[in-house]
Each structure stands twice: as C-alpha cells, then as structure tokens.
Amino acid sequence: MNVPFFRVDCSGQELRYLEEVLQSGWLTTSRFAAELELRFASTLGVPHAIAVNSCTAALHLAVEALGVGPGVGVLVPTLTFTATAEVVRYLGGTVVLCDVDRHSGLLTPEILEAALSRHPEVKVVMAVHFGGLACDLESLRAVAEPRGVAIIEDAAHAFPARYPGLGRSERGLVGSGASAACCFSFYANKTMTTGEGGMLVTGDDALAERVRRMRLHGIDRDVWKRFTSTNAGWQYDVVAAGYKYNMPDLNAAVGLAQFERAFEFHEARVRLAARYFEALADLDVLELPVSSVDPCDHAWHLFPVVIRPGSGFDRDSIVDRLAAAGVGSSVHYRPLHRMSYWSQETGSRPDEFPGAEHRWRGTFSLPLYPSMTEAEQQHVCATLDRVFSEPPLVETPPAPKAVAR
Numbered sequence: 366m367n368v369p370f371f372r373v374d375c376s377g378q379e380l381r382y383l384e385e386v387l388q389s390g391w392l393t394t395s396r397f398a399a400e401l402e403l404r405f406a407s408t409l410g411v412p413h414a415i416a417v418n419s420c421t422a423a424l425h426l427a428v429e430a431l432g433v434g435p436g437v438g439v440l441v442p443t444l445t446f447t448a449t450a451e452v453v454r455y456l457g458g459t460v461v462l463c464d465v466d467r468h469s470g471l472l473t474p475e476i477l478e479a480a481l482s483r484h485p486e487v488k489v490v491m492a493v494h495f496g497g498l499a500c501d502l503e504s505l506r507a508v509a510e511p512r513g514v515a516i517i518e519d520a521a522h523a524f525p526a527r528y529p530g531l532g533r534s535e536r537g538l539v540g541s542g543a544s545a546a547c548c549f550s551f552y553a554n555k556t557m558t559t560g561e562g563g564m565l566v567t568g569d570d571a572l573a574e575r576v577r578r579m580r581l582h583g584i585d586r587d588v589w590k591r592f593t594s595t596n597a598g599w600q601y602d603v604v605a606a607g608y609k610y611n612m613p614d615l616n617a618a619v620g621l622a623q624f625e626r627a628f629e630f631h632e633a634r635v636r637l638a639a640r641y642f643e644a645l646a647d648l649d650v651l652e653l654p655v656s657s658v659d660p661c662d663h664a665w666h667l668f669p670v671v672i673r674p675g676s677g678f679d680r681d682s683i684v685d686r687l688a689a690a691g692v693g694s695s696v697h698y699r700p701l702h703r704m705s706y707w708s709q710e711t712g713s714r715p716d717e718f719p720g721a722e723h724r725w726r727g728t729f730s731l732p733l734y735p736s737m738t739e740a741e742q743q744h745v746c747a748t749l750d751r752v753f754s755e756p757p758l759v760e761t762p763p764a765p766k767a768v769a770r
C-alpha cells in the first residue's frame with residue numbers, strides 16, 4: 366500500500382462552480398472571490414476578509430500596511446516557512462529570528478519578552494500558528510502592546526483553529542483575535558485550498574483600506590467594484606505603487622467549494638489525530654504533538670512527531686525507511702537559521718535556538734488529510750512500529766538538505 370503525504374479532496378462542488386466561472390466569460394476577480402470574502406468574514410466574525418493570491422501576498426501586504434521598511438525590525442520564529450520572513454526583506458526591513466518552545470513549536474510570551482528586550486528595533490512580530498496549533502495570542506499581546514509592537518498572525522496552517530482560553534466562549538476562531546492582521550494560506554496542501562491563494566483578515570479599517578488598495582496596483586477603487594461596476598472601468602486613479610495580488614474567480618470557485626466543507630474536513634482531521642495519539646501511545650521513541658488547546662480546537666494541518674534524542678534513530682534514515690515502505694512524510698521545518706540566506710542575513714548560530722534545534726534534529730510529519738482511510742492510517746502506524754523495531758542506526762548529525770514544504 367502507498368500512502369502519500371498529502372492528497373487533495375475536491376469531491377464537493379468544485380467542478381460545478383468552476384464550470385459556472387468558465388461559462389460566465391469572466392475568469393478573474395469577481396463574485397466568487399467576493400462571496401468567499403463575505404463567508405470568511407462572517408464565519409470568523411471579523412469586519413474585513415481580503416482575498417489574495419497567496420498567504421505570502423497577505424503577509425507582504427500586512428507588513429507593508431504597518432510601515433515596515435529600512436531600519437524596522439520584525440521578529441520571526443525560526444521554525445517557519447521562508448515566506449514568513451522574506452516579505453520583510455521585500456521592503457528592506459530587518460529580520461530578527463527567535464526561538465520557539467521545544468514541545469509546541471510555538472512562540473511563547475517568555476521568548477517574546479526576552480527577544481523584545483534585546484531588540485528595541487523590533488516593531489512587528491510574526492506569530493506563527495505552527496502546524497495548526499494556535500499561539501496564546503492574548504498573552505503575546507500583553508507583552509507586545511505596551512511596547513508599541515504590532516502582531517501579525519501567520520495562520521497559513523490554522524483554518525479552522527481556536528485560540529487557547531479558559532471557557533468555550535473565549536476560544537474564538539483564529540483570525541478573530543485582536544492582532545493587526547491574520548493571514549491564511551489556501552496553497553494546494555493546506556486545510557482548504559484554492560490551488561494558490563490566501564486571505565488577510567483584520568478588524569482595523571485603515572489597514573484594510575491600505576491592503577485592498579495595494580492588492581491591486583495601488584488603484585483607488587476596490588478590485589471587486591472595479592471589475593464589476595457599471596461605471597467605466599477606466600475611471601480610476603493610482604495612489605501608490607501597488608502589487609498584483611488579487612484572487613481570480615477560477616481559484617475562488619474552488620475555494621468556495623472547499624470552504625463549504627471546511628468544518629467537515631476539520632472533523633476528519635481531529636478524528637485522524639485522535640487515532641494517531643491512540644495508536645502511537647506506546648511508541649516511546651516518539652514525542653507526540655503537545656497541545657495547549659482542546660484537540661478539537663487544533664486545525665491539525667500537520668501531525669509532527671519528534672524522535673527522542675539519544676534513542677539511536679536518526680530522522681533522515683527513518684524518513685527513508687518510511688518512503689521505502691510506501692509511507693510519505695515531510696519535515697517541518699529545517700529552521701530558517703539553518704538556511705544559507707537567513708543565516709548570512711541574520712548572522713544567527715544554531716546554539717541560539719535550542720527549542721527549534723531540538724525539533725529540527727528529530728522531527729518529521731505524518732500523513733494526515735480528510736480523504737485518508739482507516740486502512741491507510743493503520744498502514745502508517747504499523748510501518749512506524751516496524752521501522753522503529755529494526756535495529757537503530759548510529760545517530761548522526763542530520764545533513765542539511767532541501768525538504769518539501
């Protein structure tokens with residue numbers, strides 16, 4: 366049996382909506398993108414949801430709207446995808462890397478406090494909801510806001526997820542918290558997809574206005590109104606050097622169909638995660654994901670496990686053994702401080718990031734997606750049992766190599 370690391374499920378209304386778009390004679394941004402924005406905003410209970418063509422675009426628009434530029438520092442947890450940091454460099458800002466908690470992979474208030482004390486140039490923090498587990502946004506805000514530091518949430522993995530909180534009513538969906546902006550990804554392997562796409566949500570009217578403008582060339586008319594209005598499309602002004610980040614309806618049609626099933630997808634992910642916890646509980650060599658939230662509030666985009674140090678098993682050979690047995694896996698992430706560009710750019714050394722280093726040395730992510738069958742999951746668990754019952758290899762420092770995101 367072959368179990369891929371990811372398999373997309375487009376068995377809802379995707380084809381029907383795509384056909385509608387194709388027959389409409391209008392393929393780029395129009396009513397499907399507007400509808401996706403409306404539904405997203407009302408589900409999260411936020412005033413503004415702005416559809417774009419990637420989460421990277423959303424993050425770029427967010428840092429631009431917050432005035433990041435030369436001399437402005439942005440704090441980025443090292444355990445993330447390069448997009449979280451690269452958008453800062455697009456604008457000439459300074460990336461300051463920080464560590465994450467070794468168990469959760471998240472930025473904590475303690476790490477934030479220490480980093481802000483050392484780096485007064487930091488004016489913006491990227492809070493990454495790693496793997497679909499939400500950071501404690503309230504506690505991060507309590508550290509950042511008195512210092513005048515804004516928070517952008519990188520929620521590429523976190524739709525739908527809920528913040529940690531004491532009572533059910535306090536546990537709002539990620540995106541409904543009071544950060545400056547929260548950015549989601551609809552990349553092909555995310556919890557819902559538009560092929561390529563993203564969404565920026567915010568409660569800040571002025572920020573939303575700037576983002577809407579900059580998403581389409583700095584034109585002073587909203588993208589949706591410009592394309593659909595009965596007023597002449599040529600009557601517009603350009604008020605800034607903007608970008609081309611609007612979401613075409615071709616993508617939004619797929620997104621709308623995915624959105625309709627997002628909570629059904631989520632239930633399947635929660636069920637699969639629960640089964641992994643049960644089936645792998647006795648595999649002592651693995652640290653299973655630590656969750657500071659109710660498991661139902663985790664988006665379970667990823668199920669990252671960590672091989673315990675000193676067990677004798679090294680991650681790369683386990684990943685190879687799994688692949689040989691037909692089980693796909695991936696690594697999240699080789700931290701940014703171990704990437705050539707970021708280590709040169711930030712001058713960081715691995716010993717500054719003990720939490721991220723612990724994860725990086727031993728981590729790999731198991732397949733987890735709504736269309737995964739029980740038999741497939743059993744095959745993954747049985748294969749894990751088998752590869753860890755074979756003689757351990759001598760532990761060697763992992764060789765840096767490119768990994769799939």
Ligand SMILES: Cc1ncc(COP(=O)(O)O)c(C=O)c1O
Nearest residue numbers: 419420421446448521550551552
């Ligand atoms: C943590 C994180 N942030 C941002 C992104 C960028 O998302 P996109 O591919 O939609 O630009 C990704 C993509 O994998 C990601 O994993």
